[in-house]
Amino acid sequence: MSTAPVTIRDVAKAAQVSVATVSRVFNRPNLVTAALRARVQDAADRLGYLADGAARALASRRSRAIGAIVPTLDNPVFAACIDALQQRLDEHGFALLIASAGYDAARETREVRVLLERGVDGLMLVGADHPSAVWALIERRRPAVPVVVTWSGEASRSTVACIGFDNRAAARRLVDHLLQLGHRRIAMIAGPTTGNDRAMARVAGVREALSAVGIALAPPYLTERPYTVPDGHAAALVLLSLPEPPTAIVCGNDHLALGALAGVRSLGLSVPHDVSVCGFDDLDFAAYASPPLTTVRVPAAEMGRRAADCLAAAAGRTEPPATALLEAPVMLRGSTGPPPGHRATARAPAATVTRPPRRRGTLRRAGGGPTEGPSAPR
Amino acid sequence: MSTAPVTIRDVAKAAQVSVATVSRVFNRPNLVTAALRARVQDAADRLGYLADGAARALASRRSRAIGAIVPTLDNPVFAACIDALQQRLDEHGFALLIASAGYDAARETREVRVLLERGVDGLMLVGADHPSAVWALIERRRPAVPVVVTWSGEASRSTVACIGFDNRAAARRLVDHLLQLGHRRIAMIAGPTTGNDRAMARVAGVREALSAVGIALAPPYLTERPYTVPDGHAAALVLLSLPEPPTAIVCGNDHLALGALAGVRSLGLSVPHDVSVCGFDDLDFAAYASPPLTTVRVPAAEMGRRAADCLAAAAGRTEPPATALLEAPVMLRGSTGPPPGHRATARAPAATVTRPPRRRGTLRRAGGGPTEGPSAPR
DNA sequence: GCGGCGTTTGAAAGCGTTTACACAGACTGC
DNA sequence: GCAGTCTGTGTAAACGCTTTCAAACGCCGC
CATH class of the missing domain: 3.40.50.2300 (Response regulator)
Incomplete structure (x- = not known):
């Protein structure tokens, strides 16, 4: 077992193709002929290739990660939401970065900053009220990040979607x-x-x-x-x-x-x-x-699922995601x-x-x- | 508000220094004289600079993110652990990527793969029993990732730490x-x-x-x-x-x-x-x-905190982190x-x-x- | 047989950082 | 004063990938 990590170049060499082809095999397989695709897959499996997420994110300018901030995970109602969010995001091929803010505005602002720096492609927040510093960070961010507000009936900003209840x-x-x-x-x-x-x-x-x-x-x-x-x-x-x-x-x-x-x-x-x-x-x-x-x-899991769908759809695009008002019987x-x-x-x-x-x-x-x-x- | 993101180069220009200096101001401030440091900070604040996590991770070869996989977050005992883990990691300057495996070996293997591809600097798992594919992925990974096993009395592998109870x-x-x-x-x-x-x-x-x-x-x-x-x-x-x-x-x-x-x-x-x-x-x-x-x-929160300390300490280094057996009265x-x-x-x-x-x-x-x-x- | 077209592949230019390494001064000790 | 140390800063080469662009390769119809 070698000590240097296996890179896309190693795979390319092993499969006798260019790195571009290897990249395409993983990202847009239909652009590559079946024969080559198999050869590359095979080489990758043989070498135990794991793509480098950071490099991928840097080059493609999208992290395929979503950030979520809840008041606390120690309340099962938020945990249920996050559990559903994560599962659904996973199906969409997104990872979940999570943070808790403990009902503390300063801490929430910090967490938003951290998540944005990590390049999340979208953000889930609980509730419509957030410190103005939070909105400032989000608005300043290029490219724009879609934001979904949960748990509330209506978003305080028109630029964000809202998936909540009354x-x-x-x-x-x-x-x-x-x-x-x-x-x-x-x-x-x-x-x-x-x-x-x-x-x-x-x-x-x-x-x-x-x-x-x-x-x-x-x-x-x-x-x-x-x-x-x-x-x-x-x-x-x-x-x-x-x-x-x-x-x-x-x-x-x-x-x-x-x-x-x-x-x-x-x-x-x-x-x-x-x-x-x-x-x-x-x-x-x-x-x-x-x-x-x-x-x-409270439809906690349903909010998580919908938020996931919504953010996955909106990631990358600029239009704000859709809104929904759920039942809370x-x-x-x-x-x-x-x-x-x-x-x-x-x-x-x-x-x-x-x-x-x-x-x-x-x-x-x-x-x-x-x-x-x-x-x-x- | 410009449409292009603010990069380290923009900050360097605004502060009239090199990009290396800007980088140093954020990563090893003590290498930079106070005057310059202030000038750079000021420029960064003025421009609303947010570092690009992906680029940072790629260049530094560490993501400052930890991955955690739990059976489900929908059981409060795991949620409590994750909540504590996240809070403590946050203090150490690490982000948390979380995934749930739903007591399903194949799903767990997939999640491990995803997290490793994302370049986590460490991994928290629940329990000592995991599919061999999981261990294979972890062992193949370069550079090596520290792994902490929680919830169990002893790790099944000598290479991983264990923070659990009997x-x-x-x-x-x-x-x-x-x-x-x-x-x-x-x-x-x-x-x-x-x-x-x-x-x-x-x-x-x-x-x-x-x-x-x-x-x-x-x-x-x-x-x-x-x-x-x-x-x-x-x-x-x-x-x-x-x-x-x-x-x-x-x-x-x-x-x-x-x-x-x-x-x-x-x-x-x-x-x-x-x-x-x-x-x-x-x-x-x-x-x-x-x-x-x-x-x-079950000392769920305590396991989360200890795992955080342990992983933060081990990230980067090669020695396996320390082990602990907690009380479960x-x-x-x-x-x-x-x-x-x-x-x-x-x-x-x-x-x-x-x-x-x-x-x-x-x-x-x-x-x-x-x-x-x-x-x-x- | 040849221009035009669609498809598949490769070469190479970034992406935004970090980090050797080099270098310029400012000190030291002699 | 000058070699030898430090300190603080800049230059430039990675980091591993994606993606644009162009080239190569059929294949068609004329």
Whole structure:
């Protein structure tokens, strides 16, 4: 085994053709006659030739790599998106460079810079709100990079595509459901809203639904917490110790909701008998919480796949890629029910449930457990 | 805004120096006098210069990128590892290329090839068992790439480093705990073992602990299922319908365990009163399952960080990176208890628990809920 | 048989960096 | 003052590939 790497020149020599031909065999095989193609392939296999990506990228002026920046991979909802993104990109022949920004604007800017320097042919971002430095970097970049914004209903710039869902509408539907069950004292544990249009939209949706029936949403019923289970727990305890505690708690995501669930129960209260709780994301485990969590199903994997298709198509070309608005249905489960003292509504135990009213086709009754839970990842 | 990208030559011209000096300013600043350095920096900023990663990699013969291949990102335990890996690599100035292989040998081989072609300076793999084609690719590669194997106790090759934990020992401790509670009819729902040394080691650990007290582990008490919640559910139903159903079920990971939990309860049985269940991974939600899941805490993030340090250090050099064996403690929670009909042991309800015996410092009593649950991700 | 055309191949010019290597000064020690 | 060191900077040759351009080679119809 020689110590020098095998280059395209070695292959050319072994196959007795020019380097140009070898290059063509790998990049545009149909330009080469079958006989030569076989000879070159054979030589390449024999020598164990591996093309040098850097040289290839330098010469062709495209890296066939896509960059993605998520707030964190430590939330399964983002991991699911990235997993799907990577798989689909792979099918298109693109590699994936990934970075996490930890909900930190400066860090995100740095990561964008790093990815652009690495010559990515496209960029996937989460959410529409990004520091202006991020946009400046992207716009300055030659050749232009296609950008896809996910998780949000609409892009803040016309130059980028958007593959997301309507956070506001989803939150609204969630609260409509609670209102319909008879709740009036509805509190929200929101995620941090600064620089986070998704968190903001969810608050806006809750507020909108409430104000439609003449209820205002304000502290202490509205509280903002980091997206962690313990924070959800702590926030729930505060809410339930108010003089007029809420009968329902809407959470900014499933982590907060899981914490809230635990918080409620730690006070000896029952969910949903004493307090209803709902979340946002529909993590795999939401359906297996106890009680199973009513939440909004975020189309994470689908966004990843679409973003991949979109970026692969747009890479190289200059037109901005296409946009899509996906469904984010409310999954009705056992963690929401009528408020205490409310005369029983049409809701029966999950096992024998009568179909609840469908609202715009996006309210779903979901089994709380194994029979209908989402198939879990491996 | 010009249409041609800004190159190092433009910066050199603007700063009235040679391109070599510009390059030095960015790569070995201490070789350049402060005055020039400032002038170059200034020119670069003014022009919005972004270095071309491909050219850089080609000339310097190192990409400053690391590749990682995991079975899937859709399991939070791998996502957590990758998240930590990326963050730490970032600190070292490396980018991360990621790929998932979906427990498929051919796909893994392809991904390794892709990553090597992209010129990664190092590779992180999960597990020690990989198709020989993978090793062939890696060994043929010039210059040599450092490889770190995670999740396993020892590497199958001396040329690669290993940063993992002892799956077998952890599984053994889990079963020792069950034996000590008085269980004798202990079943296992394992993950798919072919080509998966971790899954195999876990089975081996369970078998070892059992055979130490004269119990054999064999079908139907040993069953192999894909790592999904529904599979855990289905497998549990089968086990509990046996003429002699087990009093405890050990699962290959937390997904299977969560499914088993649901399966047990769907039969109207109680966990842990009628059946004990335990898992492996300690996902964030394990502590919030109901009852909270006894499981093995896998040091996913720590493996990611160590792998990053290790690879960053080894990149370029030829010596294989260092090896580490991490702790994987058993987290005792509410899903395990004495078998039915067994006279009460020293175990009291979680709240007033007397410390269980510590075995080699790796059996931990963990709070079932919020007070001690792991801080959840954002 | 020859101009014209389409197809296949080769020669060579980059792609934007890094990095020997050479070289010019500014110091040293004598 | 002058050989010998350092330091800091510039020159130019890679790095391994893609791609343009032109040449070579049929093949057709006249």
